[in-house]
Amino acid sequence: MENIRLIEVKEGILSENGKLADELRKQLAKEKTFLLNLMASPGSGKTSLILKTIDALKDDLRIAVIEADIDSIVDSEKVAAVGIPAVQLRTGGFCHLDASMVKKGLDTMDLNAFDLIFIENVGNLVCPAEFDTGAVKNAMILSVPEGDDKPLKYPLMFTVCDVLIVNKMDFLELTDFDMQKLRERVMILNPEIRIIEVSCRTGHGIDIWADWLRNEVKAFIGGPA
Numbered sequence: 694m695e696n697i698r699l700i701e702v703k704e705g706i707l708s709e710n711g712k713l714a715d716e717l718r719k720q721l722a723k724e725k726t727f728l729l730n731l732m733a734s735p736g737s738g739k740t741s742l743i744l745k746t747i748d749a750l751k752d753d754l755r756i757a758v759i760e761a762d763i764d765s766i767v768d769s770e771k772v773a774a775v776g777i778p779a780v781q782l783r784t785g786g787f788c789h790l791d792a793s794m795v796k797k798g799l800d801t802m803d804l805n806a807f808d809l810i811f812i813e814n815v816g817n818l819v820c821p822a823e824f825d826t827g828a829v830k831n832a833m834i835l836s837v838p839e840g841d842d843k844p845l846k847y848p849l850m851f852t853v854c855d856v857l858i859v860n861k862m863d864f865l866e867l868t869d870f871d872m873q874k875l876r877e878r879v880m881i882l883n884p885e886i887r888i889i890e891v892s893c894r895t896g897h898g899i900d901i902w903a904d905w906l907r908n909e910v911k912a913f914i915g916g917p918a
């Protein structure tokens with residue numbers, strides 16, 4: 694598909710990662726391109742949320758997506774199918790992205806042509822939290838069927854994120870998921886985090902999330918919110 698570019702990536706040198714990530718953020722500020730790193734478990738709704746957000750913001754912002762997977766291009770195909778350029782990073786076994794891998798993807802793109810680039814990170818709640826990708830903001834999804842105890846098990850992920858999207862709210866009634874308990878557990882780890890409840894199935898809360906993101910992008914790239 695002509696909207697998809699496939700790139701094989703390898704892990705960079707760990708000690709250099711923070712420096713490279715800072716350089717990427719400087720470059721993004723210069724080019725006025727907002728990079729959002731989206732992290733979550735497999736199946737929590739990363740691709741679904743990206744597609745919903747594209748739908749909500751495509752008239753306001755020029756959007757592209759960097760997809761990361763150990764193998765396969767299925768998520769890139771879904772993004773390209775709605776007319777959005779996708780770069781697929783094949784990590785070949787690595788469970789996360791680092792700044793050097795993201796740079797490889799960004800280097801193939803004309804940053805001037807985009808206001809907002811999503812990274813769909815590799816699906817897990819552990820390794821991606823340990824690596825600064827150079828993104829302007831970090832977001833994570835926790836979906837209701839995963840359970841409200843995940844901040845206890847994967848605290849770093851909840852600590853490094855600016856926003857927590859609680860997805861699959863349409864499942865709430867069918868589970869023992871306790872939103873109050875989740876909020877308390879998350880706030881202990883990260884009192885600054887913004888928590889937004891959504892359902893990619895029903896569309897509930899997507900407007901609130903899209904407004905948050907639009908404001909963040911406009912604040913970063915300049916221009917009226």
Ligand SMILES: Nc1nc2c(ncn2[C@@H]2O[C@H](COP(=O)(O)OP(=O)(O)O)[C@@H](O)[C@H]2O)c(=O)[nH]1
Pocket residue numbers: 733734735736737738739740741742816860861862863864891892893894895
């Ligand atoms: N019921 C329900 N299903 C959802 C929701 N969001 C995503 N899904 C489904 O969950 C599955 C995994 O979603 P996907 O976006 O591929 O997750 P990813 O692996 O994190 O990218 C798919 O079958 C989606 O249709 C939601 O809010 N509610």
Ligand SMILES: [Mg+2]
Pocket residue numbers: 739740741768813
């Ligand atoms: Mg996906």
